[in-house]
Amino acid sequence: MRAAIARLRQPWSDRRAELTLGAASLAVCVIVVGMVAFVAVHAWPTIEHNGGFAWLGSGGNLDGQLQRMFETGQHPPASAYHVRAWPVIYGTLLTTSIALSIALPLALLSSIFIVEFAPSPLRRVMVPVVRLLASVPSVIYGLIGILVLVPFVGNHLITGAQKTSVQSTVELTGASLLVASVVLAVMITPIMVALISEALSGVPASWREGAMALGVHRLRATLAVSLKAIRPAIVAAGALACARALGEAIMIFMVSGSRSFAPNLDHGPLIFLYEPLRTLASVIVDNKEGFGGSPAVNSTLYAFGLLLLISAIALSLGSYLIKLPLRRYQLK
C-alpha cells in the first residue's frame, strides 16, 4: 500500500498524465451523451403510444390529460399516455419570440451605446451593471414579477370589461403572456449585450476610421461597418439568448398563470397579451410530483424535456452553421 502511494507521488510520466486527463474528458463526453440518451429513453413510451408525432398536435385540454395520467397509477394502460402538447409548445414559441423581438433591438442599441456613445464614467458603470443583470437568479425575477408586475397588470391594466368578456373561457388575473414576455426580455438582454459589446469593441478601429474618413459620421460608420462585421457574434448572442428563453422554467411558472391555455386572438390583441399560458419548461415544474409517480406522467414530462433538449442542440448547431459563411470576415 505504501509502495503504491509512493509510486503515485513520484513525478508522473507524460503517458500516464495524458491518459488520466483524457479519461476525464472522455467521462464528460459520456455523461453528456448519457444525458441525451436518458431523456430519449424515458420519453419513448409517450411517443410510442401516441403514434409518432401526433402528440405535438392540438386537441383536448392538456391540464385534464395530465390530471388523468396522475390518476392511472403505477401500471397505466396504453390509452393513458394520450397527450396533445400543442398548447404548451405554442406558449413556448410565443414567449420566446416576443421576448427575442423586444430584446434583440434593445441589446443592439445598448451595445452601440456602451461602446460608442457613452461617456467614460457611464461606460465604467454600465459594464458591471450589465454583468449584474445577467447574473440575477431567475427566482428573483419571478418574485418581483409575481408580487409587483402581476398585481399591477391585473388591477391597473386589465379593465373589468375585458375580464367579463372572456369570463367563460379563462380568468384574467394579470398573470399573463405580457408579464412573462417582458420579464423574459429583461432576462435575456444582458446576455446579448455582453456578447455584442465585446465583439463591437473588437472591431479594428481602422475599419471605422476608414469609413469616417470617407465622410460617414460615427453612428452610420458603426451601423454600416461594425455591425456587419460582428454578424457572427450577433447570431451567437441571439442563439444563446433564445436557448435561455426556451429553457426558462421557474420565472415563467411564477408569472404566467396556472393553466395550460393557448392564448388566441379571438378577442383582440390586448386580451391576447393578457391571457395566461404555460410553456414546455414551466409545465414540467408544475407537474414535478409526477417524477415518483405514474409512469405516464413521467414519460410525458420527459417528452417535453426531449423537445427542449432537441431545440437547444438545434440552436447550437444552427448558430454554428450560420456562422460558417460569415467567417470570411475573419472576425470571431
Place this chain on the structure above:
Amino acid sequence: MREWRLLDRIVLGAAWAAGLGLCLVTGAIVVYMGVRGFQYLRPDLLVTSPQIAEDGSVSGGILDPLIGTAVLTAIGLAVALPLGVCCAVWIVEYGKGGRARQSLGRLVESAIEIVAGTPDIVIAIVGIAVFQLGVLAPLSSKSPTGVVTGTSFIAAGLTMSLIALPPIYAATRDGLQAVPAHMREAAFALGKTRIATIRRVLIPSVRSNIATGTTLGISRIVGDTAIVVIVLGETLRNEPLNSTPIVGFLRGTGSTLTSYVFDNSPAGEGKAEDKAYAAAFVLLLFVLLLNIVVGRISRRQAHSSGFQAGGGRT
C-alpha cells in the same frame, strides 16, 4: 450632430434610451429588493431554522436554506472544478496532435457546449432519473414507503456540477490558450516533461482564470432553482435521512435559498411573502458579492506586472 439626418438622430436617441433604460431597470431591481429586504430581514432570521406556524405559514429563519446552499455549492464545485480544469488542460495541451485526438477534442468541446446550452430544467429531470436508478440508491434518499425518490443533497450536488462545469472549462481553456508558446518552449528546453510544465508553469499562470471561472460557476449554482426544486425534494428544513452524522445529512432532502424563495412566494405553497423577500435579498447580496469578486479578479489580472495569462472574461 446637427447635420445628421432625422433618422440617425432618432437612432442615437434610442441608443441612449436603451443604455440608460438598462441601468434604470437594474437600479430598480436592486433598490426594490433592498427596500423590501431591509423591511423584512432581521439578523435573527439568519441563524434560526424555518418552522411551520399554526396558521400554515412559515415562520422562523433561513438558516437551513443557507446551509443547503453552502452544501450544494461545495459538492458541485468539488466535482466540477477538477473535471473542468482537467478537460481544459487536455484539450489545449494534448488535443492537438493526430486525427483521433482532434476528433475527441472536438467531441469534448461540443459536449460541453451542449451542456452549457441545455436548460437547467432538462438537467434537473435527468438528474432525478439517474438517481432513481436502483444502482445509485445508496446515494439518494428515502421515501417512507421505501421507494427510491432520487432526491438528496448528493444527487442535487452532482447535478449542479454539470451546470458549473462549462464556465470553469471555458475560462481555463481561454487562459491556457493565451499563454504564449515561449513559456512552454522554455520549460521544455530546460528538460521539463509535459506534465511538469502543466503543473508548475501553466496552471499557476492561469490561476486567475480558474478563479474567475469558479466564481462564475458558484454564481450559477447559487442562483439555480429548477435543479433544487426537482432534485432536492423541497422540504422546508434540511431533513437528514437517518442519524448517521454526515452521510445521513447528505442523503436527506432540504432547501436552499432559491427553493425557499420559490416556496414562500405565491407560486409555491407559502403565504409568507416577507420571508421570501428576506431570503431573496440575501440571495441578491450573494450574487452581488460574487460579481464584485469576479470584477476584482479580472482587474487584478489586467494590472499585474510581469507575465499574466490574458483571455477570460472582462
